[in-house]
Amino acid sequence: MxxxxxxxxxxxxxxxxxxxxxxxxxxxxxxxxxxxxxxxxxxxxxxxxxxxxxxxxxxxxxxxxxxxxxxxxxxxxxxxxxxxxxxxxxxxxxxxxxxxxxxxxxxxxxxxxxxxxxxxxxxDTIEADWTNYWICNSLFRNLSLLQHDISASDSLSLRVIRGWRWHGMPRFPYQGIDGVSVYLPENWYIHDSFSGFAVCYHGILTDITAHLIPLNDDGVSCITRKLVLSNHSKYSLERNGIHFFLIPFAGLWDISKANGKTPNDYRHIMLSSSEKIKYIFRLLYKMN
Structure with a gap:
């Protein structure tokens, strides 16, 4: 000015x-x-x-x-x-x-x-030091407390928080690209402790589909959920900045499609959308 x-x-x-x-x-x-x-x-x-x-x-x-x-x-x-x-x-x-x-x-x-x-x-917009583990953890703790709705169309509405990326991207262990699955570690799911997948991306997204893929192809189908990303911000459709959202495990998991399998039998996760984006994510647990 x-x-x-x-x-x-x-x-x-x-x-x-x-x-x-x-x-x-x-x-x-x-x-x-x-x-x-x-x-x-x-x-x-x-x-x-x-x-x-x-x-x-x-x-x-x-x-x-x-x-x-x-x-x-x-x-x-x-x-x-x-x-x-x-x-x-x-x-x-x-x-x-x-x-x-x-x-x-x-x-x-x-x-x-x-x-x-x-x-x-x-x-809808927060700027902080996203390289600080505790700050980033607190962000997703807040997101985990928000109400998520599953509509009749089997989609999950998720809250998106935007940052200006002044202080760098968070340090997440997993990196993915649209349409390519990411391998999950053994026994990644811990009952009563695992909250969900904390995702960060740079770009524009309004909807995306999450896929949990079983380790062995023995007739068990993937578990998929369409994610509708909601953001009130007037900046939400700009390419600048980074965006955060949490995929709550309770909203993603569908026991009716698991055919007796446990979450730990699903060892790949994939995000797909109409936009070819790169994203980083980590597993969010209640005690970390």
Missing amino acids: HDLIEDMGRYVVKMQKDLGEYSRIWDVEDFEEVMLNNTESKAIESIWLQHDIFDTSTRNIVKKLYFSKEVMKNMTRLKLLYINKFDTHEHLPRSIAQLGALRCLDLSHCKRLTQLPEFPVQL
Whole structure:
């Protein structure tokens, strides 16, 4: 954004602040005032905070951000929450889940962060350090808690979360390409522990089909499920960024088609779609 336009925007917001109805916060002191004094917050649509580690002035040095549960509950219009370079937080308050209008959560460079809060209903874009195992694990833990619906057409509707890929791809052990099966390790399925397949891809997808393929071709058919990937984001059809979704095992497994076989008799998984994409995935267990 051009500096003059940015200055004009800040001036407009300052006028809103003077009226007690400002819609955007980028100054840490303003944020603290809202949180500590329970300042009117219903009009706030964007919070953009960046702790500049190179700024030696005492004005912008903050040890820890304070989040008021009551104030955040009143932020019914907040769509963007950007918290950058605040290294004092290992986790964020659960009250973030109450931000019903939140669409984008940016936690770039929050190095000490070990988990993500539960997702608000409309949240579809998250930026964080995806090379951090615990952050990535927390993302898929949240996805595993979401309701998945199997329609009459035998398809599974899955929630997709988008990232901007500023900090690299996650480190997943399995790599696949559209239409080519990937070999699963022996005894990969553990009852009451295995949650599903955590998938990450770069590109555009709206639907995809998952195939569990038996190790031996002894007349047992593959177990297939059409996956409908749902995403509210206006960015969901852009090629930039990475996307995450979880294939829950309970939604994929079909005992009526297994003919007495166990999940561990199925040693290949394949994803196929109309788009030729590459993807990475890992097996998600409840205890890891």
